[in-house]
Amino acid sequence: MAENLKGCWVPCKWPWAALQQLCRDQRLWCRALGVSRRSHGRFEVEYLCDYRRVRDEEFYLVKWCGYPSSSNTWEPRKNLHCRGLLKQLHQDLERVPGGPARPGPRGLPARATSYLVQKAKQRQALRRWERLLNNTRSHRGRIMVENEVDLHGPPSDFVYINEYKVGAGVNLVPVAVGCECGDCLANAVGGCCPGASSNKFAYNEAGQVCIRAGLPIYECNSRCRCGADCPNRVVQKGIRYDLCIFRTGDGRGWGVRTLQRIRKNSFVMEYVGEIITSEEAERRGQVYDRQGATYLFDLDYVEDVYTVDAAHYGNISHFVNHSCDPNLQVYNVFIESLDERLPRIALFATRPIRAGEELTFDYNMRVDPVDAESTRMDSNFALSGAPHSSPRARRRIECKCGAAVCRKFLF
Structure with a gap:
């Protein structure tokens, strides 16, 4: 699985996050898991899963690429340089089942956070499928x-x-x-x-x-x-x-x-x-x-x-x-x-x-x-x-x- 994982093996039923953490702990990189050589020295936003406003300041709950969800952190808007993900989150909030969701001091309603995580994981699955289709096709x-x-x-x-x-x-x-x-x-x-x-x-x-x-x-x-x-x-x-x-x-x-x-x-x-x-x-x-x-x-x-x-x-x-x-x-x-x-x-x-x-x-x-x-x-x-x-x-x-x-x- 990992590009530099020679002569090694891991249990095939480990969760995705556990495999990501294993790669990071062993200083290995794996494109399929989203753990790259670059990500060892810097933190990359995988997706945003919650949003809150405290007075006039915005905060976002970040799922970090290569880290399990237990490592998620709240970050102020000024710390994030992922314009596309920010735009996507606000678009998703308008499509939350049950009506658009609005943030409070403690974050979004549970129905909204659940939907944001499901959409993020769905997009990841669709991108993996898209790559598979294009790697399999023989046409231009x-x-x-x-x-x-x-x-x-x-x-x-x-x-x-x-x-x-x-x-x-x-x-x-x-x-x-x-x-x-x-x-x-x-x-x-x-x-x-x-x-x-x-x-x-x-x-x-x-x-x-x-x-x-x-x-x-x-x-x-x-x-x-x-x-x-x-x-x-x-x-x-x-x-x-x-x-x-x-x-x-x-x-x-x-x-x-x-x-x-x-x-x-x-x-x-x-x-x-x-x-x-x-x-x-x-x-x-x-x-x-x-x-x-x-x-x-x-x-x-x-x-x-x-x-x-x-x-x-x-x-x-x-x-x-x-x-x-x-x-x-x-x-x-x-x-x-x-x-x-x-x-x-x-x-x-x-x-x-x-x-x-x-x-x-x-x-x-x-x-x-x-x-x-x-x-x-x-x-x-x-x-x-x-x-x-x-x-x-x-x-x-x-x-x-x-x-x-x-x-x-x-x-």
Whole structure:
């Protein structure tokens, strides 16, 4: 754990504060615990957990970084040089359950101090999760996490992955051939990879999708002559926009918003999870129905044989919410496997998306049958922890998207 803790060990069930104190006592430093080389010679404010006014002077109860709560001290405002934490405390005081809290000579009400500590610990947990997500991602786009709505922390049973996780009974057959193009967009040999499957080239020179929803996308693969900069390699380059996982304030759980402007028809993200058989999906669906949420996506481009389950293994798409007027559209994509029963699921922008706008797609999407494609969401998708159930439960699910064209029910 500690960077210079060689050949040593500590009991794994020790409290966080005890581990911090051990590091300080032994003159060790550990980034994960917040005990740094600098903190040995100076005191750092971890968070503020109480506030009082005595006459005209303000005092704050300080939790010191690397020290247990028993070492907390009251400090006058002039001793603190943490403008951001001071501002955060006063913002939190306006959101205390039961109404804004005001300080007295002895401090804040117990409900307020409890809330301040919970919020501080929640933010620490979310920052640790944010670092984990960014250390795990293989794509260019960064991930931020924000919750200014309630006290929910990171999901406890979710593992971030970048590629499909293949489950039992699923066999991915790798592609056997690739294209011989020198320039796949300007001088495609035999129609490049799309032409080999009697399909159209999916992208324009700006990397935007230019075929209608429902038609498949065939990208170049590892056996192709072209390189990584090929214009027919869009989805496989991964997420390139900075995105934020945020807590919604209207009962829809977590959501995702973009931190950058996204052009119409641009690739945004891939829906990633564990590939399982339809039989296993049926079994899990019954379990998820009882739990009140599920993340099953049928891969029924030609046959309803396989399903993607993103309940426990997935990427940022796990948190994308539904809308009856979405700004994302689903496309089936084939790259390293041409098995039409196992497409990759890509989400493209249906219109220009502003920075700060929430990303959504229609969980109950249907496309024109003449397109020979009926990809659809087979579940309540991203209302993490919300009391909803999948269509297998034969119950109508209220829609909370708020769109002007809202259908009022998801299924």
